[in-house]
Amino acid sequence: MRYGVWLLGLAFLSCARLDFRDSSLPSDQRADLLLQELTLEEKVSLMMDVSKPVERLGIKPYNWWNEALHGVARAGLATVFPQPIGMAASFDDSLVYKVFTAVSDEARAKNTYYVQHDSYKRYQGLTMWTPTVNIYRDPRWGRGIETYGEDPYLTSKMGVMVVKGLQGESDGKYDKLYACAKHFAVHSGPEWNRHSFDVENLPLRDLYETYLPAFKALVQDAGVKEVMCAYNRFEGEPCCGSNRLLTQILRKEWGFDGIILSDCWAINDFFDEKGHRTHKDAPSAASAAVLSGTDLECGSTYETLVEAARKKQIDEKVIDKSVKRLLKARFDLGEMDNPDKVSWTKIPFSVVASAAHDSLALRMARESMTLLMNKNQALPLKRGGLTVAVMGPNAKDSVMMWGNYNGVPSHTVTILEGIRSALGKDDKLIYEQGCPWVGDEVLESVFSECKSEGRPGFTARYWNNVNHEGKVDVETRVMTPFNFCTSGATVFAPGVNLTDFSATYNATYVPKASGEIVLDVYSYGKGRLLINQKEVMKFHNVHGGNKKSCALPVEAGKKYDIELQFEYLQSDAQLNFDLGFKQKVNVARSVQAVRNADVVVFVGGISPSLEGEEMGVDLPGFKRGDRTSIELPEVQRELLAALHRAGKKVILVNCSGSPIGLVPETETCEAILQAWYPGQQGGKAVAEVLFGDYNPAGRLPVTFYRNTDQLPDFEDYNMKGRTYRFMTEKPLFPFGYGLSYTTFKYGTATFNAQTIGSDDNLTVTVPVSNVGSRDGEEVVQVYLNKVGDEEGPVKTLKAFKRVLVPAGKTANVRITLSKKDLEWWNETTHSIQFCPGKYQVWIGGSSDEKDLSKYAITLK
Structure with missing residues (x-):
């Protein structure tokens, strides 16, 4: 019997006493x-x-676990917004609110759909376990990509808007969602x-x-x-x-x-x-x-x-x-009641992955773009007879752009696709991957050439038992190379058990050319790979993930039926699979391939498959999802250096959820654009910045250190020497930093008072002039420090405002700091409170003192 019908039936029972069903x-x-x-x-x-039903009382099951880190996650179709660290770079908390209002609409609509089908599984409920507001104190932490950066104030402002957007306003009776x-x-x-x-x-x-x-x-x-x-x-x-x-x-x-x-x-x-x-x-x-x-x-x-x-x-x-x-x-939440009585159930399913939300994803991706370097105005690129070479491991990787804790969009604009679409009719494009994220081999994948039942991709069939027994519990399709892992409690597909499951994946590959392909399987589990019903590989890994590869000679035009079987064994299951023609990285050959390019756009960095939550990754520079080195992986540095020696103008688009030590790249590249993990519209946003269709205004929510020598011990939680607030050395790029295609000039700030009482606010008005030739946005930042406080932060962010200033115009930017914003640590009471004394107010475009003007105020 449907639980909803059961509950309604019980509600009609006559009872003299008060009833919880009322x-x-x-x-x-x-x-x-x-x-x-x-x-x-x-x-x-x-x-x-996994809350069980109480059938005698008509209480249906409920699964409390759902995710919405940057879009409804792990439940199939959803709009995928930029990773939170990228959203933090927007310094636009009002836009974050709009994003998570859209996310909550999608979450409610999806829950209504599931309930209508009597489905109460993980990732289908109304309790969203987000946001992550831990302080990103060390750039080696893999899960820093889920946060809003290293600053307590910025994290607070962004996190508050996430919660308000997710939870929404009450309809007078029921809550929309719960945030966590x-x-x-x-x-x-x-x-x-x-x-x-x-x-x-x-x-x-x-x-x-x-x-x-x-x-x-x-x-x-x-x-x-x-x-x-x-x-x-x-x-x-x-x-x-x-x-x-x-x-x-x-x-x-x-x-x-x-x-x-x-x-x-x-x-x-x-x-x-x-x-x-x-x-x-x-x-x-x-x-x-x-x-x-x-x-x-x-x-x-x-x-x-x-x-x-x-x-x-x-x-x-x-x-x-x-x-x-x-x-x-x-x-x-109305979860116990007739859905028809809950106004939130009226949100139509059509909002899920809608065009409006796609546009919002594009806007957020644009605002997250952070231009770190632009020598001699190398950017924006000028169309018209331009030959662009696009290189690097992240150029056409759509999965990288989704970040982690993500849903699956209806379409992802890769950076390669975005650049191709942005070219003029007289421009040309060359694509040459050149190298992987890390290592010395590159796989030219042919996964996209695999089909099942006449459609692209693999058919995936799952059983919620380890023996492939009985009726198939879940059937879906896999459109990109496999990257499944249950670390962080991520199921292989919605509706599939986290443990005790099995799967079979099928597709047919018809080679376009003869040669030898390599089939790579990285697994933590048990299974086998069959080609034309003949076993070519067997794996049984019980002590963590291991990689196996096999070579297969193929003939052009011949059909090869591929079947990959997998069974859960213990702990975290993992299954990565791809196939293609593998070859050693050949730097000289790759440089030669782009010899005719006027400019090389190298889309490098790392990937959520390398940094993240307790992962089974141990590669040079990476350990279990954390990083042991913050520099760009060696193979990418070598290729960039070779391109520079060949006289190529190189633009680095760096995709990462963490700060990268890009010291050599400041020499080998003409410009550096930090693109983060930019979501489903990230490729379009990157291209718009590269060609000047959008003027970037993102700012770093984390310090970009030069190398690990500037970092204290990873396991030391003491803040001394950490982040811009306590760091005394000069970083590569400071917190709050980002360039524009125009120039802003700050005038002298005025204050409502130089002496502020304990019940007063501090209002700052600063003229910001756009002295360049195009409209642009500036992020005005206000920092504070207490004179004589040797143990406290060098300075700490207390307010910010992202403002649009037209070319040739001046905006008088007014920012108010509340009594709460002015609070400071009191060593006597061991608490944060209003502390009388002399303070310095710093106002400008980044945390770097050269970008700031200093003013004195007194609190009394």
Whole structure:
């Protein structure tokens, strides 16, 4: 029976007493009424991300786990916006709000569709586990790509708008969605030891001044409904069992009464021999987590709460507090009620991947483009008889552009495609990949030539068992080289189990030319590869991922049926697959191939397949998703140097979610454009900047260091020497930096007062003149530091505004800093508050002092 019909039927039952099914009652009261009817076992079953149905009461199943990092993720079709680190580069929080309003529309529409089909699986619910507002303290951290940068103020402003866009306004009865602030709170790598690492001896000032502000802003300014605790320990306690973080700070100091949930399987780390080992077993770990405030577990350790309660390790009344929060949330979202009564279910499915959202993705991609270098006005390129060579590993890689925690767009404009479309009728294009991201071999993939059932791509069939048994549970298509990995709990396809699954992939390849192709399989699991029903490769990897390759002689025009079988074994499953003609990187040959080009656009950098969450990648410069070196990989540096020696004008388009040490490239290249992972319209945005159809105004949300010698130890969370706020050395490119195709000149700023009282705001007005020949946007930045505070930040961002200034015009930019913006660390009270004293206000176009004007004010 459909759960919705069941629930409606029960609602018609006549009953003299109040009933939780009565939607006219307040959600808080309904939660109390339902709680009274649940058994201990039923309560506990509702405290895990896969919440089971309570059929006797008509409560349908609910899966709390959904993702929307930069678009609805991991549930098929969705608009894919730029990665958050790229959105942060826009310095446009109002646009971030519009983006996540669009994301929440798509999420609601997709949920309505799933409910109509009685589907309640992971990535189909209304609770979105985003944004990530951890401070990007070290550029080696792989998950920094999910954040909004290294600055607490910028992260706070962006994060607040993400939450407001996702959660929307209440319709008067029901909430639109729930957002989740993660990962609370002192958490930013390394990835390889996150399940056992302890952040110890952190100065109290760093905690409150750097690591907590964004979370506090999301709780108190945005009303975020959920907070996710982190994997690591803080001061000896696992974060998901930390009385300091969860009970004292989050619940008591900040007054948060929403849902606290664990990162996935973080509770297991309490007692796992490879984890923290702070608790002896599962019941004690589960009890400790709930007692400290963690209401919902992503995982299954909470199943042992029944045993713990019966052994008096935890009082059932404590469990009731958590369950009530969860029930109230489900009532507030309308998830327990007839969908027809919930206004949000009226959002049509047509908003998903709509043309309007595609345009919004393009606008955000444009605003994220950050021009770092432009020697002798090498950019913009001039059309008309121009021969452009496009090179590099990221030139035609659509998957790279999606970032991580992503959906799948209806179409992706690659950078190669964007440049090709931007050329004039008299211009020419040469494409030569030249090199991979890392290593000395390049695969000229023929994946796009594979077809199944007359259509491009592979047919993928999945069974939610490991033996390919019974009816196929999910059938879909794979249009790009396989890059599947369940690290970070990413399923191979929507509806497929995270564990205990099997798959078969089929396609036919008809070579256009004879030769020898290479079939590459990188896997963590078991399987085999068949060509024309004959096994050519077998793999069985139980100790992490391993790569296997086999060569296959092929004849032009002959048909080759390919079947790849895969079975889950344990831990994180992984399957990468591609095929093509492989050859060694030949720098001289690649340079010769572009000899007739007037300009070379080298689209390099790295990829989300190299940097990200706890990945199975160990290559030169990379370890488990983190980086051990921040320079551009050696093979790319060599090719760029060779192009420079050959006299080529080289434009580097760098795609990455992290700062790259581009010191040699400042010599070998004429211009550098930081494109991040720019989403589905990124190729068009890049091309518009290259050809001057769009004037870039992105600014760096992270410091670009020269090399790792400028970095403290990765595992040291002390902020001394880190980020622009505490760094004393000169970086390659500073926080807040970015170039334009026009020139801005700042006049003398005026203030509403030079002495500011504790109840006053500070209003700054600064004239910004565009003295160039074209319209452009400038990001006006306001920094503050306290005179005489030797332990504090050199300067710290307190306000910003992105403004359009027409050519030849002056804009009087008015920015107000509230009392809260003026607060500073008080060493006596060990708190952030309004602190009288002398301060310096810095105003300009980046954090570099040469780009700033300094003014004195007094707080009293």
